[in-house]
Amino acid sequence: MINKLKQFWRGHRAQRVARAIDFAGVGNMPKTIHAVAMAAVLPLVACNGHVNLDVTDAAVDKLSKVYVQFDSVTLKPAAAGAVTVTLNPPLTIDLLALEGGGTSRLLNNKQLSDGSYDSLSLGVSADGSGKDSYVVLSDGTTKVPLLMSSSAGLTLNSRFKVDKDGTRNYVIDFNLRKSVLDPLTGTTAYRLAPKLRLVDRDASGAIAGSVAGAGATGCSPAVYVYAGSGATLGDEGSAHAPLTSALVKAQATTPVTYTYKVAFLDPGTYTLALTCQADADSPEIANESIGLSNATEVQVQKGTTATVNF
Structure with a gap:
């Protein structure tokens, strides 16, 4: 059985594990104890899958462009701590250009641990200065800053999966009709209160x-x-x-x-x-x-x- 185990684990780490088993004399153990020893080392082999994550939008009127700066994506496995992927450099995307089924890529073939995930959060910068996120009015030239009104909507408590040795394709629908709000009285910045939904593209x-x-x-x-x-x-x-x-x-x-x-x-x-x-x-x-x-x-x-x- 040790020989089969060695054949299954290839690569530097696998060889080290196999040598450790030989050194410990596992091959001379009774079968029951031997199985327990194998179970102890099996978790060392990581099980991973890949994810493509795109963003799209439901269009809004009165505006000709809506640029949103994305800084990070955080994914929360059901049985482990959250994983944050920093987008470096940040991605500034005109969401309004994606209406009708267009998409723009946030994560490309990102390797993640397989299994179930509880939530997904987007890191977005919209400080009201117009240097990060902003809109362009329907005249096509007037640029107005976007100010984050509520970041609560940036977290999607939607369960999704990452398949072992597979690739999942997900799309975040950034509903601009619900997410971009008019300026408050006495202010000029449009407000961003994200309303998102997560969709399995392939389904x-x-x-x-x-x-x-x-x-x-x-x-x-x-x-x-x-x-x-x-x-x-x-x-x-x-x-x-x-x-x-x-x-x-x-x-x-x-x-x-x-x-x-x-x-x-x-x-x-x-x-x-x-x-x-x-x-x-x-x-x-x-x-x-x-x-x-x-x-x-x-x-x-x-x-x-x-x-x-x-």
Whole structure:
């Protein structure tokens, strides 16, 4: 059995362990004691997997760019201490450029201990100076600082796994419609109060479609997505707020068409609704008179894009 053990453990550390077993005379032990000795040294062999972690966003209106500086990612195993990965240099990402299913990489093939993890936290810098995180208004030129209003939302208490000798691909949806708040009276900085959700990219699906009449005068169109069948429709600040949303965008076609896409949804049933008042819907005010219409249920499946046209 010692010979088999030596063959299994290759490399410098394995050879040292095998020599230690020989020296201790384990080969002459009774089988029961021998098994206990093997169990004692087996944990020395680390079991690892790899993780790719991307960030995406649910778009916000009134702004043309939203730059957020990411400094670190902290991952908490269920049975061990937290592991913090420092991003050096920090990554400054225009989240608004990622709407409709675009992503940007935070961790690339990061090796981690396999097993279950309880939470994931992002380290973000937004001190209100505009030197780290900031927004650009819809005019495309005016730069306004972002100030961290609440860092509580930077921790996702969502369980996830790292597979032994495998690779997991996760996406953090940084919901800008809920996360970027207007400046307080008498101040200029936009406020950052992150609202995040974690999705297994390889197990997710999407919804996409077109919207007729979205170009009507005074219409600020968006598609709201609610979890479940027969969901109660509410505005962004209500107790029945949508899980996520997507702005409706004009496409360079003749005639002009208007489309939307909601990516990275867990498989299941969702209820969609259309609004023309997205720009008036504040996540800080509940029960606004936001018109929601054309409620439609759809089933999302892994690896597919369901079509819902309005």
